[in-house]
Amino acid sequence: MHQLATRIQESFSDGFVGATEWRGDVAVTVTRDKLHDVAKFLRYEPGMDFDYIVHVSSVDWPDDEERFEVVWEFYSIRKRHRIRLKTRVSESDCVVDSLTDLWKGADFMEREVYDMMGIRFRNHPDLRRILMPDDFTEGYPLRKDFPLRGKGWRDTFEFLDEIPR
Amino acid sequence: MAFEDQRTTIYKVNPEHPESETLPTLRTEELLLNLGPQHPSTHGVLKVILELEGERLVKSTPVMGYLHRGVEKLAEDGTYHQFIPHTDRLDYVCAMYNNFAYCRAVEKLLDLKVPERGEYLRTIVAEVQRIIGHQFWLGAQALDIGAMTVFFYCFRDREILLDWFDELCGARLTTSWYRIGGVERDLTPGLIDKLKQFIDYFPPKILEYQVFLEKNRIWLGRTKGVAVISAEDAVNFGLSGPTLRGSGVDYDLRKYEPYSAYPKCEFSVPVGKNGDTYDRYWIRVMELYESVKIIRQCLEQMQDGPVMADVPSVTLPPKERVFTNLESMIQQFKLFSQGFQAPPGEIYCGTEAHKGELGFYIVSTGGGKPYRLKIRAPSFIHMGAFDHMSRGYMISDACTIFGSYDIVMGECDR
Numbered sequence: 001m002h003q004l005a006t007r008i009q010e011s012f013s014d015g016f017v018g019a020t021e022w023r024g025d026v027a028v029t030v031t032r033d034k035l036h037d038v039a040k041f042l043r044y045e046p047g048m049d050f051d052y053i054v055h056v057s058s059v060d061w062p063d064d065e066e067r068f069e070v071v072w073e074f075y076s077i078r079k080r081h082r083i084r085l086k087t088r089v090s091e092s093d094c095v096v097d098s099l100t101d102l103w104k105g106a107d108f109m110e111r112e113v114y115d116m117m118g119i120r121f122r123n124h125p126d127l128r129r130i131l132m133p134d135d136f137t138e139g140y141p142l143r144k145d146f147p148l149r150g151k152g153w154r155d156t157f158e159f160l161d162e163i164p165r
Numbered sequence: 166m167a168f169e170d171q172r173t174t175i176y177k178v179n180p181e182h183p184e185s186e187t188l189p190t191l192r193t194e195e196l197l198l199n200l201g202p203q204h205p206s207t208h209g210v211l212k213v214i215l216e217l218e219g220e221r222l223v224k225s226t227p228v229m230g231y232l233h234r235g236v237e238k239l240a241e242d243g244t245y246h247q248f249i250p251h252t253d254r255l256d257y258v259c260a261m262y263n264n265f266a267y268c269r270a271v272e273k274l275l276d277l278k279v280p281e282r283g284e285y286l287r288t289i290v291a292e293v294q295r296i297i298g299h300q301f302w303l304g305a306q307a308l309d310i311g312a313m314t315v316f317f318y319c320f321r322d323r324e325i326l327l328d329w330f331d332e333l334c335g336a337r338l339t340t341s342w343y344r345i346g347g348v349e350r351d352l353t354p355g356l357i358d359k360l361k362q363f364i365d366y367f368p369p370k371i372l373e374y375q376v377f378l379e380k381n382r383i384w385l386g387r388t389k390g391v392a393v394i395s396a397e398d399a400v401n402f403g404l405s406g407p408t409l410r411g412s413g414v415d416y417d418l419r420k421y422e423p424y425s426a427y428p429k430c431e432f433s434v435p436v437g438k439n440g441d442t443y444d445r446y447w448i449r450v451m452e453l454y455e456s457v458k459i460i461r462q463c464l465e466q467m468q469d470g471p472v473m474a475d476v477p478s479v480t481l482p483p484k485e486r487v488f489t490n491l492e493s494m495i496q497q498f499k500l501f502s503q504g505f506q507a508p509p510g511e512i513y514c515g516t517e518a519h520k521g522e523l524g525f526y527i528v529s530t531g532g533g534k535p536y537r538l539k540i541r542a543p544s545f546i547h548m549g550a551f552d553h554m555s556r557g558y559m560i561s562d563a564c565t566i567f568g569s570y571d572i573v574m575g576e577c578d579r
Contacts, residue, residue: 057539105403108549131230
């Protein structure tokens with residue numbers, strides 16, 4: 001196991017779920033209740049120093065009991081290492097802690113995850129849709145059960161009649 | 166007086182003079198102004214709701230998504246090869262770098278090595294694209310502020326390179342020239358000659374752009390000290406590229422995580438000091454010189470060889486073989502209709518595009534299609550810092566600020 005993952009495991013023995021290293025990418029999965037603590041550890045602990053947030057993303061696994069996987073990727077500009085932090089949530093209770101208090105850049109990224117996958121972020125300052133329109137009622141487009149062509153909302157748009165010549 | 170107080174207080178005009186009591190009272194209140202979505206300097210379709218105190222920005226809320234086309238959803242429906250043309254449409258002024266970033270990500274997923282000449286060609290074309298991107302930015306940003314002349318000079322030189330692209334791959338903007346495992350075709354001797362001519366012709370022209378702007382007092386007044394962001398905040402907001410380096414953070418993936426032929430070239434990464442619009446401009450201009458340097462070194466070092474990795478299960482056969490050889494045609498047909506089998510796993514691969522770190526996070530469960538593909542678009546993340554950076558500046562600076570990110574809405578909204 002990578003030394004970064006080992007340190008997280010040592011510090012958070014009860015929240016640590018697993019770690020993988022593939023193609024040079026280190027990914028650590030933690031439980032949802034420990035997520036904010038682990039993130040804080042990554043941000044401020046000497047030797048970790050992850051000052052840069054790369055992206056926030058989410059993956060839908062419809063067959064799993066804990067359906068959604070939320071993914072954060074961090075980089076340390078000082079130490080030049082990166083890590084991927086993951087947690088799983090179920091569909092009935094898809095809420096995770098927001099990390100906007102640690103990285104301000106997480107604001108828009110988390111809003112996008114909410115917009116696209118419907119995962120809510122606790123303590124987020126302004127959790128609204130960001131790419132889809134506010135009156136979009138079809139749900140969350142990046143979920144696997146959302147059809148590629150949409151659910152028919154755009155077929156209901158009214159168009160102006162052609163101008164008579 | 167704090168903004169909230171001023172909004173609710175009703176005060177008399179000139180209270181020191183008693184005669185003013187007869188005058189009507191002035192009420193101050195916040196003013197909401199919609200900038201966009203149809204505004205010439207929003208670089209696409211972007212709306213920003215500005216809360217104003219007089220002419221000062223108190224808060225600004227970007228409203229995005231007008232150009233959202235669901236590219237990430239579309240990626241899940243096609244093979245890895247089929248997604249390359251979609252990446253052209255992300256940042257449509259710099260398609261080559263998007264292709265590059267995407268192909269690198271898939272190569273990381275497949276653990277594929279590109280032959281040396283292929284890497285050199287990729288670097289050359291990527292740097293040509295960086296020049297085009299910075300020229301476009303320079304022209305458009307000066308135009309936003311009102312300096313029109315430099316726009317024409319930038320576009321004059323940009324046109325030469327776009328014609329060069331046209332000859333290279335048949336398209337000026339939506340190029341799709343990169344392939345997974347290499348590039349679509351080699352440079353012809355004619356193209357190499359044209360590029361050599363261009364890199365001799367170009368450096369004096371950069372000086373020309375600089376003279377137009379750096380001797381222009383109005384332009385200087387509108388960029389120096391405007392939209393200042395500290396290094397700490399810039400890192401915290403996840404800014405990247407020239408926007409981050411303008412604040413003095415030396416973060417460039419070409420140096421930090423060297424890829425392609427960059428480690429074989431000598432170049433420096435310009436870093437700013439003040440974190441204002443002027444520094445971001447200066448970095449981009451200096452990068453033009455550096456790009457010329459990189460192209461020159463690559464052209465000198467480049468040796469003959471294949472431009473595409475030879476892994477028949479993944480990479481496409483050369484076009485001449487497809488038209489003359491049955492097996493190659495079948496190979497091409499199978500790769501485009503079914504795709505190749507990627508191993509299960511997940512990777513993130515970031516590339517230093519001219520706007521910032523353009524990254525692809527790909528989750529694969531095996532099979533020919535990505536299970537999930539997430540694009541880390543620098544324009545989108547830069548817009549997250551817009552509210553922070555615009556507070557306290559004038560309305561007219563709003564365009565300067567998002568102009569200084571080099572924002573392209575196709576990439577921002579995906």
